[in-house]
Each structure stands twice: as structure tokens, then as C-alpha cells.
Amino acid sequence: MTKAEITELKNGNNGELGKYLNPVNDTKTLYFTLDKLGRLPENFDGKYFIPLCKHPIEKIRLLAVKNIGKLCDEKYLTQLEDISISDESTMVRREAISSIGRMRSKNAIPILIKSLKDSDPKIVLQAIRGLLVFNENNLVAAELKKLINHPNEVIKNVIEKEYFDQPNSEYNGDHCKSPDYLKNVVVNGDVLEVLKIVPTESIHLTFTSPPYYNARDYSIYQSYDEYLEFLRDVFREVHRITKEGRFFILNTSPIIIPRVSRQHSSKRYPIPFDIHPFLIEMGWEFIDDIVWVKPEFSAKDRNSSFRQHRKPLAYKPTAVTEYLMVYRKKTHKLIDWNIRQYDYKTVQESKVFGEIDQINTWNIDPTFDKTHTAVFPMELCLRVLKYYSFKNDLVFDPFGCSYKDFQFINYN
Template identity: 60%
Template sequence: MLTKEYIRDLKSNGNGAIGQLVKDFKDSRSLTFILENLGHLPKDFDGSFLPNLLTHKNASVRLWTIKTFGKLNNEEYLSTLEESAIKDTDTTVRREAVSSIGRMRSKKGKKILFEILDDADPKVVCQAIRGLLVFKGDKEVDEHLQPLINHQNEMVRTVIYKEFFATHKTLSNQPHSESYDHLKNVIVNGDTVETMKLLQDESIHLTFTSPPYYNARDYSIYPSYKNYLEFLEEVFKEVYRITKEGRFLILNTSPIIIARISRSHSSKRYPIPFDIHPYLVEMGWEFIDDIVWLKPEASVKNRIGGFMQHRKPLGYKPNSVTEYLMVYRKSTEKLLDWNIKQYDWDTILKSKVADGYETTNVWKIDPCFDKIHSAVFPVELCKRVIQYYSYKGDLVFDPFGGSGTVGKTAKNLGRHFLLTEKDETYFKYMRSKKSTGMFDKFPTKFLTLKEFKETIK
């Protein structure tokens, strides 16, 4: 019977015992099991049986054969690995071959990796970059890596930037888990961009917002769609600057319909989440996830009514029951573990998400309606975002404060909040809620832009 113990015993016997075992077992499953359980190999291990396995039809067998070559760390196999890196039909096998070449750290291997930098598969190119990074500082290597910052593939550009060009430089002397006292639980009545320009770099932990919809409300009229997108670009550039390293922006948007001006014209639909995305990526936000907010059909405007009557093809217009929550992270070469480790263990424990959390990217939540504000966040939506993307004590920001739901929810969850709201009607509305219980539990500062400027002098 083929067992791990039997394989290890044969390996210690030497004299080509493993090679003979491979000849005895022809099926893919057994071959993979043998190779997978070889473990550490002695320097005198007889690997003469390995090259024949590189032509095996099963990719898993070829992959583990390459891994075994890598363990041998023998330059005699460089040409064999090069052939697999270039000619194998499976990307994973090719990447492993490149990785094995890189781990040898040899001058011959370096030349092979230079050639692989021109490969058509960006994943293979990225693996070659990592293999060459051990030679960073070598003039010849640097000359090959530096031009990749202009590579046509965004994955390659990201890897070369993070692993070759980027050096960690924090823009704030403040500890990552802390925030400035003068920003905690503040609502500013003023232009959001003008307000943000007063904030120091890396001041906030999380932004959750829904920008005004293009020309869909009286408070969101813009000369053109291009002008609208450029306004959002300006807003989220500032949000990027004031966001702490590696932290999140959650953007709630959806395509918007502008009603037709007469029966002789068509309505116009604008794909806001898709059009704003390139702007965000260009300024440095890294796209992480798309979450779909699913609303009951009865709660949305009826677009399907006409089609239900005539059933004529081309006239189909489904009811729009979804909105998007686009999840972005501020670019950093650090993994999320680094962000988490900036908190003490007590904060981490207290911030852990309780049972009953959402496991998919489709969130079924009923919308909310308000007599004063026409686009109100449901508390449940805010609750999930704030719990999933921040820690207790963090500063949560909403540049379009509206009716203040983000602030109220953040504070109820043990976070601090900063809201900006240009419309005086909504600002007064939030302030009036202080007497109705929305903000009276916690000290909240309601400030004009002028008053806010005074607090940060």
C-alpha cells in the first residue's frame, strides 16, 4: 500500500528506489501522491526519473515534478526548468518553473529570467520579477526591472512598483490606530473638498459614502456628466490623501436614469459606478470587492409596467432593485495583517464581528425613506460596512453627510465620526436630531466651515 511512511523509507534507501516506485505507479493520483510526500531531499538524491514526468498529461504531476526539481536546487536542471517555464501549457506549472529558477539564485538562472520578463502571461512575468528581486542592486538586473513600471499590464506595474520602487513612507506621525481629537464626532456645514483640504494626511480610517446622483436631485445639478465625474474625482483624491495607509473607501452608487424631457425624447441612463471606477484606480485606490445591495422590488420605481402590457421585444426595461457598494483600499505594499497588528489585542477582541454576519456579496436590506432627505442610508447597511471595515475607536468619514446615518451608526458601534454636508437644510436637520435622540447620547460638534477652521489652528 502506498503511504507517506513507505515513500520516506524508500527515499532514505537511495539507489533510485523512488524512481523505481514511479515506474510501478503510472496513474496521476499515485504519482502526485509520491511527489507531494517526498519532503526534504538529500543532496545525492537521484532525480534522473523526473524529466520524463514533465511530459505527463496531468498538470498536477508536472507541477509536483517541478517542485521536486526546485528542492534539488541543481543548476544542471536549469535548461529543463527553462523549457517548462516557456513551453508548458499550464500557467501554474510555468510559474512554479520560474520560481524554481529564481530560488537557485544563479547567474545562469538570472539570464533565463531576463528572457521570461518578455512573456505574454503577466503572472509568469510577475514570478520572474520576484526571482530577480534577490539581485536587486545588481546594475544589470535593475536595468531590466526599471522599465517594467511602464508595462502594458496593470498587474505587472503594481508588482514592480510595490516590490522594486516603493519604499515605505508614512505621511503621518500619528499612530495608525488613533485619530485627532478635533475631528472626532464633528459635523461640518461646508464644501467637502474645502473642508478636507484642512485635514492632515492620513487622518481617517474608513470612508463610507453615497455621492449625490448626477442631476437626479435639486441638490445635485451639474453642467455635464463629465463635470460631475471630475467633481467626484476631486473629492476622492482628497479622501485618498486623508485616508490612513491601507484603509478602505466604500462607495455606494448605482446607474441613474435621467427622465426624458418630452415624449419625443428618450430617457438617459448613466452607469456611475462603472464610469467613476477608472478615476479611482488611477488615483491609487485598489479595487477589492463589489457588494450588491438588493432591495425588495416593491420599494423601487416601476420600469417594467409598460412592457408588462405590450410585451414587445426591445421595450424590455427591468425594475432596478440593486445598488453597488464598491470596496477600495488605499494602495500600500503592506498586507492587511499589518493594519490589524497596529491595534492592541483588547481592541481586536472587542471589534470582532459577531455571529450572523453576511457571507456573500449580495446584501438583502430594505431601503429607508425620509421626508427631508430623499436618499437615506439604512442603518443596517451602515452597520455592516462599519463593523466589517473598521475597529472600535476608528474615525469614520462621510463627505456627503446627508441625514447623518453614518455618524449615528458609527458612534453606536464604538467608533468616532466626521461628516461634511454642504446643504444647510440637511445640516440643520441633523442638528435638530440632537434633541430627538440621534446625537444627544454623545458629545457632537456642529460647526460651520469657518468655525471648523478655528478648531484646527
């Protein structure tokens, strides 16, 4: 049977279509028929779906429940409630709750409220979605507000946004603009002291690579904890000066501290992973990780000894990657809100044309400099800027690693 034939049958003789929905039919026939039904006419008899809700194959049960939901008929409330409680599949149970919510019926409220106590967060979230239609109902609002203490972070975030949302800042300025005196400026000074004079919410994008922990002559710290504390202080200030919902791109990687002597081992510090909890705590939202892959010849060989003796446990791969950890200043506003702050002309001029990076690995050759041992490749800067900023945005680097490149690519 074709999709066209199914369409003809569903708009005509339900009984004829019922033959194809008989539970004794093979799985392929049932799946194809259920999947191709599309929108159902108002007079469609859903009785053919009920037996299929107990079919042994999960995907058949799921489609049967989904088609019942299309009918938006309250007479199926009891069956759907039973399925939402008893089915062994989370997907089927969730679809049952979705079908109940789709009815937008006040008679569904008690069932949806009961589902808020389900142990599966996906069921709870679907019930919340169904209840938010009635969020002006005092009972519904009271039950939903209780979930602010739910152990699941996604559920808490939804409730916080709906009922306890507070302005992220008191900043009332133009989202697209920044103070002119901050544009095209290089400041030589203590970063923590300099940041104190930068106005709140004045930066659109920060792209930086922090100084290495005791891996370069210019960055000596008493301890690794002291180093992390320093970065925490800097990035807390970066959070303050970043505009609502804008991005912070942190380029870093695990580093190796050479061994003191042959009687001691070298030490490898997972900097990006140790910094991450601090960033989340201070109000950054993790968005993505991008892996910068460099050619093998550009990295220090760690395998010379292992190639000689080949003994297990001593293997240490040569590190040819660095991370670009992508964070966004936490807000309940969607990315669309940030985009809408710009005029049509700016959005059009900022569009990303040509080839785009569809995966999270970027193969870019490193840059070497006689006076600076850790320079951003211009290509790396260009990719970050085109993906995470608009034309005339203010871009910031608290550690000054990338201004040599910025001056050539016409960014503020």
C-alpha cells in the same frame, strides 16, 4: 498504494518507487504518487522525474517539475531551462522557473534574467521572484529596474515597490489618532470649502453615497460631466485627508433620468462605472464590489408596460441593487501594516464576532425618512463599520447622509 507506503519507499529504495513513476503507468497512479511524495530526502534520485516532464498530461508534467524543484540540485538547471522555454503550458513553464529560483544559485541568474523577456507576464513575475534573492547584485538590480517600463501593471508595481518606492505622504503623526475637533461633528456647508480645512491624513474611513445626478430635487447640475467633475473634486480631497492604506466605501448605483415626453426615451447613467476611472487615477486602489440587494417591493416597477405587450427589446428590469464600491488609499504597505498600528486591546475589541458575510451580496431592507429621501439603513452602516474600521476610528461622510445612524452606534 497508500501515502504511508510512498513515504516508506522514498526514504528507502528509490528503484522500487521508480516502478510507480514509470511513464507507461496510468495517469491516476502517476498523479497520486507524484502528489503524495512530499518532502524528498537529500539523496533522492530525480532521474525518475525527467521522462515525466514530457508526459502528454499537463498535471503530470507540472508535478514532475515541482518535485525536481524540491531537490534544489543545480544539475537539473539545463532541463528546467528547456522546460521553461518549450513547454506549451504556462503553469508548467512557471513551475520550471520557480524550481530554478528555489535553488538560490548564482548559476541560475543568467537563466532568470533571460526569462524577464518572456512574453507571458506570469513567467516574468516568477523570474522576478527568483532574482529578488540577489537584488544586491548590481547586474540583477539593473535588469530588474528596466522593468519599470514593462507594459504589465502588476510587474511595474512590483518593481516600483522594490526599487522606486517613495513615501506615500510626509505625515508622521499617530496612525490611530485624529484631531479631537473633528469627532462627532456635523458641518453644514459647501463640502469643497469645508474639506479645505480638514488636515491631511486625519480620516480612517469614508463611507458615503453621493447626491444623485438630477434624480432628486436637491441635486441639480447643468450636465452629467459637471456632476462627475464635482464628485472627482470631492473624492480627490477625501483621498488627501484619508490615512495611508485606509478605506473609502462608495455607495452608488446607475440612475434613471425620466424621459422629457413620450417622444423621447429615459436616460440611464452608470454612475459607479463612470466614477471608477477617476478614483483610480487619483490614487485609490479598487478592492471589492459589494452588491446591496433590496426587496422588490421597495423599488420602482419598470416592467408594467412590458408585462402588457411582451414585445422584445422593450424589457427593463426593476433595479433592486446598489453598489458598495470598496477602495483603499494606494500604498505598497500591506493591510497587516495598518493593523499593527493599533495596540493589542484595540485590535481585540474591534474583532468581528458572530456571523460574517461570506459573499458579496448583502440583503438589507432600505430605510425611509420623511425629511431625507436617501437614508442609509443602520444595518448597512453597521456592516461597513465593523468590516472596515477599528474602535475609536474617525469615520467621515462628505455628504452627510449617515450621521443620523452614526449617533446611535457610538462611532466618531
